[in-house]
Amino acid sequence: MSYQPPFRADIVGSFLRPAALKQARTAFQQGAIDAAALKAVEDREIRQVVAQQEALGLKVVTDGEFRRAWWHFDFLEHLDGVTGYQGEQGIQFQGVQTSAKQVRIDGKVGFDSSHPMIEHFRYLNSVATVTPKMTIPSPSVLHFRNAAKIDSGVYPSLEGFFADLADAYRDAVHAFYQAGCRYLQLDDTVWAYLCSDKELAAAQARGLDTANLQAIYASVINHALADKPDDLHVSLHVCRGNFRSTWISEGGYEPVAETLFGRVNVDAWFLEYDSDRAGSFDPLRFIPEGHQQAVLGLITTKVGALEDEGAVRARLEEATRFVAKEQLCLSPQCGFASTEEGNDLAEQAQWEKIRLTLDIAERFWGRV
Secondary structure, three states: OOOOOOOOEOOOOEOOOOHHHHHHHHHHHOOOOOHHHHHHHHHHHHHHHHHHHHHHOOOEEOOEOOOOOEOOHHHHOOOEEEEEEEOOOOOEOOOOEOOOEEEEEEEEEEOOOOOHHHHHHHHHHHHOOOEEOEEEEOHHHHHHOOHHHEOOOOOOOHHHHHHHHHHHHHHHHHHHHHOOOOEEEEEEOHHHHOOOHHHHHHHHHOOOOHHHHHHHHHHHHHHHHOOOOOOOEEEEEEOOOOEOOEOOOOOOOHHHHHHHHHHOOOOEEEEEOOOHHHOOOHHHHHOOOOOOEEEEEEEOOOOOOOOOHHHHHHHHHHHOOOOOHHHEEEEEOOOOOOEOOOOOOOHHHHHHHHHHHHHHHHHHHOOO
């Protein structure tokens, strides 16, 4: 049974932003309230969302990413050497485009302990009575779509960039640990893009040598985690895109499975399996026997309709053909609001999805 992260019933991280929080953020952007007033609202809403997660019976909680507009940019733009800015266009999803937020690498990449998300975690830790989980973008996210925005005067070769990126994330891992974090999640869209013929073609058109990216990204992640403390549990969430209930990439895990499951030294993988776009469970055969866990995202966050419990349990049973039952867990396939806009479902439906996840886990494993 799972007594430590990941839990049999787990979560990815983000939750729909409450109306009061959205109103406060708008007021701050318009200059109607100051940063202290916005923080007071964020603190209150985070306390409430943590309490709601705990009341449902979750053994893990997040702050819902309530202080962020984006799941990744808010972290990346506070790294040394990374600058956020408004570009000409956003990220294209199926039928919808995000706002034009972007980042560029214009200095040596590093991590400073004054990064605001260290304090964000400290607050979460102070209000949680169960395990608090911190979510940050994986290092590969900074490179894959932003390789053309790396200042060649700072990094004449990519070897230096990847070395600094790995060191920055190693420092981040230890900074979160020193702040009390024992459950850290790396959110990563890139491993899913490497499974998509369309995204691979687009990356090649941008000049990326996609043949070597799996090995490079695995090496960067492993360097970042090489000397992590034994009691720090690190998971990697593979996402195919999550913006206003739509997506970017499709394709099963087979093209990356041998590297992702065989060479990336994380404690768990959170894997989307809520649609046919994710392919079959066959790639799970590359997960080695032992302590590493596969958290199957069989509950979608993109629509409010509840899944059939029997169908989800049947899929869990199917997955045990490829990986041991004790190495499996269950979660929603993504967060409910990877950006502040959120997915197209009601808050009540969000909590019903979490309740369903808990109920199925308890019946399947006997403990959440």
